[in-house]
Each structure stands twice: as structure tokens, then as C-alpha cells.
Amino acid sequence: MRAAFWLLALFAVAAASALFAGNNQAVVTIFWPPHRIDISFNLTVLLLAGLFTLLYVALRALSAVFSLPLEARRWRAQQKERAMYGALMDALAHQLAGRYIRATKSAQNALAQEKSLGQLTEHSGQVTGHSAARSSQLQSLAHLLVAESAQSLQNRTLREQHLQSALQSSAPRHAQEVREGVQFRAARWALDDRDAGAALDWLTQLPQGAARRTLALRMKLRATRQLKQTLPALETARLLAKHRAFSAAAAQSIVRGLALELLNDAHDPAQLQQAWASLDESERAMPELVVHAASRLMALNGDVELARSWLLQVWDRMTQPGSSIGDNLRIKLIGVLEAGLDSIDATWLARIEAAQQAYPRDANLQYLAGMACLSLQLWGKAQQLLSRAAMALQDAGLHRKAWRALAVLAEQRGDEAAAAQAYKRAAEL
Secondary structure, eight states, X not given: OHHHHHHHHHHHHHHHHHHHHHSOOOEEEEEETTEEEEEEHHHHHHHHHHHHHHHHHHHHHHHHHHTHHHHHHHHHHHHHHHHHXXXXXXXXXXXXXXXXXXXXXXXXXXXXXXHHHHHHHHHHOOOSSOOHHHHHHXXXXXXXXXXXXXXXXXXXXXXXXHHHXXXXXXXXXXXXXXXXXXXXXXHHHHHHTTOHHHHHHHHHTSOHHHHTSHHHHHHHHHHHHHTTOHHHHHHHHHHHHHTTOSOHHHHHHHHHHHHHHHHHTOOSHHHHHHHHHTSOHHHHTXXXXXXXXHHHHHHTTOOHHHHHHHHHHHHHXXXXXXXXXOHHHHHHHHHHHHHTGGGOOHHHHHHHHHHHHHSTTOHHHHHHHHHHHHHTTOHHHHHHHHHHHHTTOOOHHHHHHHHHHHHHHHHHTTOHXXXXXXXXXXXXX
């Protein structure tokens, strides 16, 4: 449609020009004593248009001739710029392909081309689109590629040299992005060298926003675990789980493992209670952590009543129909409760008896109830429960303890043969 309008406009101009030129009888007279020249007005207009065109072409030709040196300098600068970017891309390609020596040479070639381009620009003025900010950014990236290759080749002297050069080459416009990238790389290299302290130093230099990124948190988690700083590692793992850096199952496993390490690091009941208080509500609800914390508290000669109060939530979950508590955790819970049977109160005895009656075929509950009766010197009931449990227990440890308890009961009633048989069964396990 636009072309059609242009064609109509061209026809209109042609028609108007033809009408004007065809009916125009005007004459232009030029007096040049002693001569007189008469020229039609139309020819005068054509001559003036031709003269203007000739002058315009001549001026453009002169301008092109005088701009040849500038165009030559611009062409040379463009060739250097293309070679510089080509060398940088070659360095990146060699780096990804594992050709670290070639990557180093290509990156150093890019730096040399950039330096030559900068000298040419200073000598002849700004002749390309390669600004000072882009120049500094390219220098930082090239230095970083050399440092990365040096790290892969275990050349720490060359790595540190180009690392400092990369930090100093960042231009104000791109300083923050480039500097953060260099610091992230430096932290990763420190972790690869098993220098977790240096990695944390690099991470602490990051701005607050960058320090909360997933990449920074992953590095911090790795560094704190190398330094055995369990509590900071646990806090970092919580942030990573919040940012969904791991799957739900993986995040729970990592947090649970760090929480177990935190509990294991406690060397007295006060430290253990402090570590337990530092856990989140969701972590204090994990059955594995609850049972382990109670076991540690008893092992450290802590408050047995406090340990049983922690175990109550797991006990309630275990005794519910369709409980998801695994067999290993059930056995560990029973072992922790067994360790405190000497001071068990009537409330817990009632809970154990109710659970055993609710699940009469559960050998683990039969064993726990039998040991509770044994601690209360209820010999007959203990004999009955432990005899049934010994025939069905799957855990070797509980099975052995059950036979040993039966041997003790046999000795109590003076049945040496039964006691010897029970000790023999325990020894076989």
C-alpha cells in the first residue's frame, strides 16, 4: 500500500512538472557586456540543478579522500577488536574442553590485543565501539580465565597474580558484577585446595545480597562443614532448604545429619540442652533427632526425666495405628527407655503396659515390658513376657539381652540348667 501511494505521488509530481515546464514561456537574460544571452527558464533550472549536483559530488569525493587515513585507522582497530574477541572466545572454548595451556595462551593473546587496541585508541581517538568500561570488563574476564586455567594446572603463583589483576581491572560500570564473580571463583578455588578458612574470608567480602545467593550458601555450607563448624553449617543448610536449593528429601537429610553432629559435639548435659534448644521446632519433631538426643543425654548422665519427656512425642507416634516409625528407630527408642528403667515412674510403666496390651504380638514391646517387670522384681510376669519376646525378636542385640535376662531369672529361681541354656543361647547370638 505504501508503494502504491509513493507511485501515485511520483506521477502527480511528474504531471505538475510537465504542466509547469510546458506552459512556461519565461526567459532568463544574462547581460555580459558587450554580449546578451537569452536562456529559457526551464533550461536555467536544469543547469542550476546540475551545477548543484556536480558541486555536491565533488565535495563528497574530497571528503572521502581526506577521510582515508581515519578509515584506515578504524579498519585496523576493528581488526584488532575482532581478533581480541576471537581470542577470548577461543580461551573459553579451550577452558571448557580441558585444554588449559591453550586457554591460557588464548586469554593472554586477548589481553595483548586489548592493550594494543587501547594504545591505538589513545593515539587516534575513539574510533570503535569498544568503550573503556567494556575494555576493563574484558580484561577482568581474560585474567579470570588465565587464573582458572592456572588453578586447574595447580600453578598457584600464576593464579594469584591474575586473580589480583582481575580484581583491579573492573570498571566502575561493571565493577560489582565482575568483582562478585571473581570472589566466587576465588572462594571455590580455596575450597578445592581444602582451605575452608580462606573460602569463608572471600565469602564474607561479598555484599549482603550476594552473600545470600544459593551459590554463596552452598560454598558456605561446604566450608563450614570442612571446618567442623556445625551450628553455622546447620543455619546455612536451613537457608538452602528455604531457597529450595535441594529437594525436600535431600534438605531434610542434610539438616538431620548436621543436627546429629551438633548433638554429638556436646560433652556435658548443659551443652546438649543448649544444642537441643538451638534446633527449630520442625527439627525437634524429627523422631531420629529426638531419640538420639535422649540417648546422648542419658549417656552423659543427664536428667533422665527430661530425656523421657523428649521421647514422649515419638512414643505416642510409635504406638499409633499405622505408625511410620521404622524398625531401627523403634529398637533404638526401646533401648533408650530400657537404659532408664531403674528410675522409671508409674506413668511411663502404664504407657508401656498399655502399648504391650494394645499390640500383643509386638516382640519389641513385649521385651520392653518384660525388662520393666524385671526392674520391678516382678519375676513371673517378666519370665512370661521375655520368653515370648525371645522367640520373635529380630534384632540381635535385643535378642541377646532377652536371653541374658532369662538366664538371670533362671538363676533367681535356682534353675541352673535353664540358666546355662539361656546363657548359651545368648552367646550364640
